Amino acid sequence: MGVEIVVNDLSKSFGKQLIWGDVSLTIPAGEICVMLGPSGTGKSVFLKTLIGLLKPDKGSILIEGTDIASCSERDLYEIRKLFGVLFQDGAMFGSMNLYDNVAFPLREHTKKSESEVRAIVMEKMDLVGLLGAEDKLPGEISGGMRKRAGLARALVLDPEIVLFDEPDSGLDPVRTAFLNQLIIDLNAQIDATFLIVTHDVNTARTVPDNIGLLYHRHLAMFGPREQLLSSEEPVVRQFLNAQRVGPIGMSEEKDADELASEEGQELPPLPPIPLQQEPSNGIPRRSQRPPGEWCKEHGITPPPGSFETSNAGLAPGA
Template identity: 50%
Template sequence: MDLRIPEGTTAVVLGPSGTGKSVLIKHVIGLLAPDRGEVLVHDRSLSRMSSSEVLGLRRDIGVMFQDGALFSSMTVFDNVAFPLRQHTDLPDSTIREVAAEHLQAVGLWNARDRMPNELSGGMKKRAGLARALALDPGILLCDEPDSGLDPVRTALLGELLRERHEELGGTVVVVTHNIALAKLVAEHVSLLWQGRIVSSGPAEEAFNSDDPFTRQFLAGQTAGPLGMD
């Protein structure tokens, strides 16, 4: 596959389940290495970086996982503060201030002392987003952020992602198969199918494409190249 993500945009990678969207994210952060070709982040090849350089790069990449991936033994507040405590030498007073700002931004300040098992699915997603943004990363990767959410919560999460991007900047990459979420947040859209990029470009072009697969997938139609196999 060949994919370029425009820097500074909210880019959505769409595709059917099982087509490789989450695998793509693992390559971007260096958890998987490509069989051939290169993965470049900020014009630097991951395969040519040392282990310490890859770790440094990861500190500039926030990841919002499908299920939040919160530490079950930590409160919501400590989950958000964790990256700051792990990767910075900031005094605890500053860490608490930064964590509080991110929790307030996602509407979870009043839930700061709760444990993850006391949160709803939507609250876990928001806590995961706050933690992913704690280090003010230049890149935010969102792996199926709408997974398990009803349409209303999905729309609210989409608005939150858009608001945080407008406030913090950087590049946001959302991988999903949810067309409604894509229409809400996307500035750039790429369609991944069977391990290759079918189309990639500005969101307006994607949603008005004449490509058979693109048109079928974005419209949710049964007739077209995408079947049950």
């Protein structure tokens, strides 16, 4: 089962440039979370900080009682064993075939025999649909296959936390849909804590249990999927529904003249909230909540047409 990540008052700067400040959120154990935000808002920096590759200026990141923002290198090394990471481009070693790429963490961090390594590698290759491709080099396969190979490598140490840095980057919509289904199925199977950084609004609307939005150097909102998809908060509404009207502009923030020109414009209605994507076997994940449960608990009337099968997986406005 996955583990909880508790982030308190986290801030990160590069020189005088504040990337984001005072970020606080709790990533629940075993759930799928998505972190969104316009380009340049520090989403990948947030992932690197969570795993200890970057040190925050202030704040804490508690994982199983250890604050990885201030712990020793030895303790950090141990905590990192809980993580698996899928990097944007797969981060494969170009001179190694897929088998050796996936086997690398096992050979580096364990004392398992080669027969044990082979059994684990083949299991993970099968899990991501790459059996039969283990002898291929990364340069000989498609971007989607490299993503899946990177995911197999992220899973070989049976992590309790899996981080995905823009897994849909460079993929066409069909491959993105297949990868999203794979993520759902993996979470159902291994029950680890998943955090996905993405720009893909359709992924955010259909895959996660929780959504976060980084904007203008702070965390605009973090909470259950239904909360954000029914939110009237201007930046959340604009981003999650891919609308032009709102505070986000081409250069992140619109200036006063742009915002003034939009005054009085009628916002389009919120699109229906789609059904959350389910595992292929149809059995709900442990963290999956019944459709509309959050809205009902909080007295929120969802947009008309929400949670209907015909809306599942549709892009905003479809």
